[in-house]
Amino acid sequence: MSTTEEKVLVRVEGRLGRITLNRPRAINSLDHDMVTALRAALTAWADDDAVVAVLIDGAGERGLCAGGDIRAISASAREGDRAAAAFWRDEYLLNARISRYPKPYVAFMDGVVMGGGVGVSAHGSVRIVTERSVVGMPETTIGFVPDVGGTYLLSRAPGESGTHLALTAGSADAGDAIALGLADHFVPADRLSDLAVALTGVVSAADVADAVGRFAETAPAPTLPGLRWVDACYTADTAEEIVARLRDHGDPAAATAAATILAKSPTSVKTTLAALRRARGLPDLETVLEQEYRVSFATLSSPDLVEGIRAQVIDKDRNPKWVPDTLEGVTDEDVARHFLPAPDGPLGLADLFDDGGTR
Incomplete structure (x- = not known):
């Protein structure tokens, strides 16, 4: 097994602190040791x-x-230990730290940027996408709920575009990522290495903006926020009504979205909708992360999390057996339990970041 040092490459080049996630076979998926290394750097x-x-x-x-x-x-959920909760606790603390970092935090969001990848990039101050970027929160596919501040970001996207992305576990290209507020700048992938070299020569925060400006180009035109059926359908109060509106709208893309939602975990879909609607009324990322921690903890006792990961990642049969298997079968009480306090208490973000986020 790789060592922590090999999985996260940390160095200083010029006056630029550089972090490279280094698990390319796993598309640099995060484990607990990697989160710890990021926080330390x-x-x-x-x-x-x-x-x-x-x-x-x-x-x-x-x-x-x-x-x-x-x-x-999945192993933590099956075994009933606290490993997953401990990972999420430290991961969400890292997400909050990134959002409050006192220096420019530049993220190259090239290629696949999903779930935890969004958490270590989209809360940064300089977020760069390329023509290869695929950005999204795929959690409803595996019986989970968007986390790492995903419900904060998506709840604040234009109109109901974030709701559409979350419930369908969809993804955004460069143009849509910028339009949705998940990224800031478009730089062609073949220019990232030159931009990185330019950034090693910065001597002030203002130099960072100048360097990015020299490489940034006009992003591809977005498509998602302009789809009229998105706002028309996703403003409904319940997941059942959203699906009904999508089916009845008449646009083939809307009908496809309905079918996609119905293939996801019904419990995850309903809980995700509730989490997004609640997140809209919360004041900041830290408060939303506290909510996400409660929701994530609750999923550990849901059969859908283990089953979704089995179907998508372990056995790869793509045929999950959800319990319950319909939206109608998920009660208000089933959803509400996800928002109860976590047994090990809150993250305590308000106290942690009263010094400006440097701890």
Whole structure:
């Protein structure tokens, strides 16, 4: 097995702190050791005057990060231990730290950026996508719910586009990622290495913006926020009504979205909708992460999480047996239990970041 040092490459080049996720065979999926290494690097550089900015990227050609190590999460759920909860606790603390980082935090969101990959990039201050970017929160496919601040980001996307992306476990290309608020700049993939070299020469935060500006180009036109049926259908109060509106709308793409939602975990779909609607009324990322921790913890006792990971990742038969297997079978009580306090208490983000996010 790879060592922690091999899985996360940490170094300083010029005045740029560089982090490379280094599990290319797994599309740089995050495990607990990697989260710990990221946190340690960011903590060390926060007060280091020799480091002006931070850059995170992923090894290999496939993407920045495909998410968390869901095989390990499945094992934790099956065995009833606390490993998954401990991983999420530290991961969400890292997501919050990134959002409040006192120096420019540049993320190369090239290739696959899913789940946990969104968490280590889309909360940064300089988020760069390419023509190869595929950004999304695929959790309803595996019986889970968008986390790592995903419900914060998607609940604040234009109209109901974030709801559509979350319930269908869909993905966004570069143009849509920028339009949805998940990214800021478009840089062609073959220019990222040159941009990284330019960033090693920065001597101030202002230099970071100048360097990115020299390489950024006009992003492809977005498509998702302009789909009229998205807002017309997803404003419904319940998942059942959303599906009904999608089926009845008349646009073939809307009908496809309905079929896609019905193939996901019914419990995950209903809980995701509730989490998004609640997140809209919460004041900041930290408060939403506290909610997501409660929801994530509750999924460990749901049969759908283990079954979804089995069907998609372990056995790969793509034929999950959800319990219950219809939206109508998921009660309000089933959804509400996901928002109860976690047994090990809150994350405590308000106290942790009262010093500016450097701890």
